[in-house]
Amino acid sequence: MTEIKKTYKNYVDGKYVRSESGKTYTVELKSESYELPLTSKKDLRDAVTSSKKGFDSWNKLSQYNRTQIIYRLSEMLEGNRDSYVELLVDHGLTKSAANKDIDNAINTIVWYAGLADKWEQLTGNLNPVDGEFFNISHQEPLGVVFTLNSDEVSIDKLIRSFLPSLSIGCSVISFSEKNAVLSLKLAEDVNNSDLPSGSLNLLSGDFTKVFDDISRHVEINALASYKKLNKESLKTINENASTSVKRIFHLPSEDGLSSILPFIETKTVWHPKGR
Amino acid sequence: MSNINGQTLTSPFSWASTIELLDGVKVDEIGVKERVSSLSTRSIKRESKLQALNYVVSMCDLTTLEGEDTEGKVLQMTAKAMRPDPTDDDVPSAAAVCVYPSLVSIAKEMTGDSNVKVASVSSYFPSGQVPLESKLLDTKYAIDEGADEIDIVINRKAFFEGDYRKVFDEIVALKEACKDKHLKTILEVGELRTYENIKKASLISLAAGSDFIKTSTGKIPNGSSKEACLVMSKAVYEFKEITGFSAGIKVAGGIRNAKDAIRYLIIVKEELGEDWLDANYFRFGASSLLDDVLKQIRKLRTNAYQSSYYFPRG
Amino acid sequence: MDKWEYSESIESDSIVSIKSKYGHFIDGKFSTPNSKKYLKTVSPSTEEVLASISVGNKNDVDSAVNSAKEGFKIWSKTAPSERAKYLYKLARLIQERSREFAVLESMDGGKPIKESRDFDLPQVAANFFYFAGWADKLDISWGTKEMKPYGVVGQIIPWNFPLLMLAWKVAPALATGNTVVLKPAETTPLTALLFAELCEEVGLPKGVFNLVTGDGTTGSELVNHEGISKIAFTGSTSVGKYIQNAVGERDIGLTLELGGKAANIVYNDAALDQAVEGVVNGIFFNQGHVCCAGSRLLLQEDIHDEFINKLEKRMQTLRVGNPLDKNTDIGAINSKEQLDKITSLVNEGVNDGGELFQIECELPSEGYWYRPSLFTNVQPSYNIAREEIFGPVLTTLTFRTPEEAVDIANNTEYGLSAGVWTEKGSKILWTADRLDAGVIWANTFNKFDPSSPFGGYKESGFGREGGRHGLLSYLKVRS
16 A cells, blocks of 8 residues: 655644745755745744744643643643654664653653743742732743754653743743654644643754744743854844844753743742731 | 502602612622622522513513514514414413504504503614703603603713713603603613622612613623623612612623523522512513523423424514 | 432432451551450441451551561662652552542542542642652752661551542652551541552552551550651641650651641732632631641731621532532531531530621531631631631631731740732742741732642741752751
8 A cells, every 4th residue: 555654844823834935955864855944024924923833822821720731731742752763763762762762851841831931930930029029929921932943863852842841831842854754743743732822833944044034023031042042143143133032041950940040030029028 | 650560659759869769889790700600509490480471471572673674574573572382372472562663553463452562662672872852752652652661771971971960861851751650760780880880870760760671782792791680689689678679680782592591580589589579570681591491491391302493483 | 408409419429439448558568456455447428338447556656667677678779760660650640539538538538529529639749750750869959868767667647638638648758768657537437548559559559558547546656656756647736745645755757737726817908809718728628627727817907898798609519418419619627526616616605795797508417517708897806716626617717917916926835837818929928028927929819839848837847848948857967
């Protein structure tokens, strides 16, 4: 029987879409090659519109609810382990390295799931100001975050590029290039985890074609690159970002509590204490 | 001055006393939501469900308020209000039909002196954005056409501009224009939004002589809510404690099914008391609600889920 | 007779299957007890015998502790992320079998199904979900890697929220790497026994969770066992004091969550209708069998009559009856002993001069019941204003100034919780600053969350359960 080959598409607003430009690029794996959407500037602008709505829907849910949703993603991965291993092997990993990567990915998801309803306890606090005042530093997610995945062939690394900001309540546009097949495949399990539409959008393409536009886009609140950028790109990005004081993070920490710190906005509230 | 229920109120309550009432208004939003939530867990089954459904039918004001309403349309609806389920004599008639002033006389021709009342909206429903004189004319016309009940809207412009006295005075004037006809005052809770606004508007309306306070016009996306009904019930009860006068409540706009309607009855029963479980004290402004209730009644009798085509259109 | 009566809406009990006799859960499986003594657990709403429960003896406790010691060897080598996953799986199973647990809880303890279904069980699942998420984050929880689990912890829980108290104890203990020997209350062991089945189902390593049922003698054996490195107790203040005394020179961890006589302060600028709801919830929720119940109503004098009128009217709508009827608000009193205690304290209050209001309602002929009651005209010296009644009885006192309110509220050996009702924000904060209570509810009451630390001042105990601070009850700094 003829084998049917999967088409990978961008995952935006809870739907699978091709690039509006109709353009694609090729990713060659060991046994298979895939045509992936070459995300255009317009695609990205649509993704941002979706992410803005997604931020509201994601934050309407209680943190407890978000914990359960992220945990569900780990359940999905566990259930589809074999297909991920197969894909990683096709990317060049050995079977045992692939399994290890999935083990790590699942543990990473479980770790961030449990952080979703605790991070404020670890980062916010009451402040002992002088005077009859109650003063509290409340922690809020930044908003819409654009993240660039590294080129490493790893589901765990991919997850570490979007889950820190997502788990504390940001909505994320995650962009992958050479290894985008992994990301677009993950989209299927993301879709099944009950994440609200727009809270996580997964796209493929060539960052050099879009970074100028994206770093100028006022409605993206932060840009985080988990891939090392060259000096020219960094210069352009920072110059563009300065026009709207966008937050730029180059190679942020992927470890523990420090991985979420860049994506937090602190709000401090005062109230007098008196009869 | 007395109202349809034969009660007397030294109406209107003085403005000075009204201000005192308004000063004391404090409502906690979360507390209200929790109370409604808790009441919504009541499980109403079997005999108590059938009884509730019959109450709902008897409390329905079948409503059509569209630019495209014609005499033919209103006649169909009125016939349905008079006999909601022709195959079942145990199903009561609805409380009233609610129409625009130009359709009042045709409705009245059909209802005659049956139990079904003809209610008319007026006062430049739904926005009320005209001077008092126009509102009085609107109302007088409806009364002359034969309306038994008048549904007016409060002046939200005045309310949000902080002129509560004007809101009060207009209702007093419109009540006078109604003579002995029953007056319902629509607060439009979807615009008032906060529970404190809703409570204040309720108290002003009651103090000015309204027989009923009503949640909504049904013409904006946010219609009635159970929380609004709870807050209004508190106002009605407090007003009764002070004056002895029992006003009624009408909920309208967005009550789509029988289950929801029954939840409103639970609020009425547990917050106001059983005296209010009566068409003289509680109404539902409805269009599609009635059909769902009829289906539920038929289901309880026959134990099979029903479809709308078994019931005559209205 | 009401104009519109709610028909009975009974939650079926066919979903539960109760065995006639139970043993203990030790070393990962159900086992026959060494003790030959059994007691009967009874449904307090029907007085029907539900099952025979073993009264664990010294040997049973010993087996359990030894099993927990062995279990600790395995559990301390288990990766934190794996510990997390066991707890997540338990949380999922609890969610799946929520209805079954809720019905069983209502049958065994007498609380309304509405509460066990809508409050107890969701909180139980939430606690397992919440603490699962700490298991792999202990190193960042308090900024040090030096904190270690105690080892074997002995846990004794009360009968008012049987499964929830189990969750409050077991979830953090396991998340932090301890192993457990749990003794549920004498009158409410059934949901704990069902929980043990779940532990078996998720394949929790042997000895990590152990369950020994019994009475006060069993608890005593557990408390005095040399193999225990920490005791966590929730129950009456008198037993708590006994335990603290018994610990003596042993260098073990101890947390106590004891009784309360909380003040619910209503200022004259409160949102009165919602305050009435909060006060009703504060004392009548769970039939008043709540350590943090708002059992003293402190009313500002100038709103006394208006408030009491509203309160009595609201109390009259409370429905007392069959816990399995979904429309029941107030269930059965947990036992004959407790019912007698409540009755005697109320009589004392009347004799002292208090005015008693009780709602009018029919009570079932079988079972243990008490009508929701309200005392007014009470002086602070009356015993009903001082002693914990642990029943649906509210005592009213008046105050004139905020200072007086705080004074009266603090005039007790207890310090578990308090309520403050006012629409003025600064007054909430001012009052909260001055109340000696571990949990303060402002414009609300009886709110619980796994992330929110709970525990008392003074004789209401020490240590906190829940939240980041709750971890400290199960971790010690290596010295």
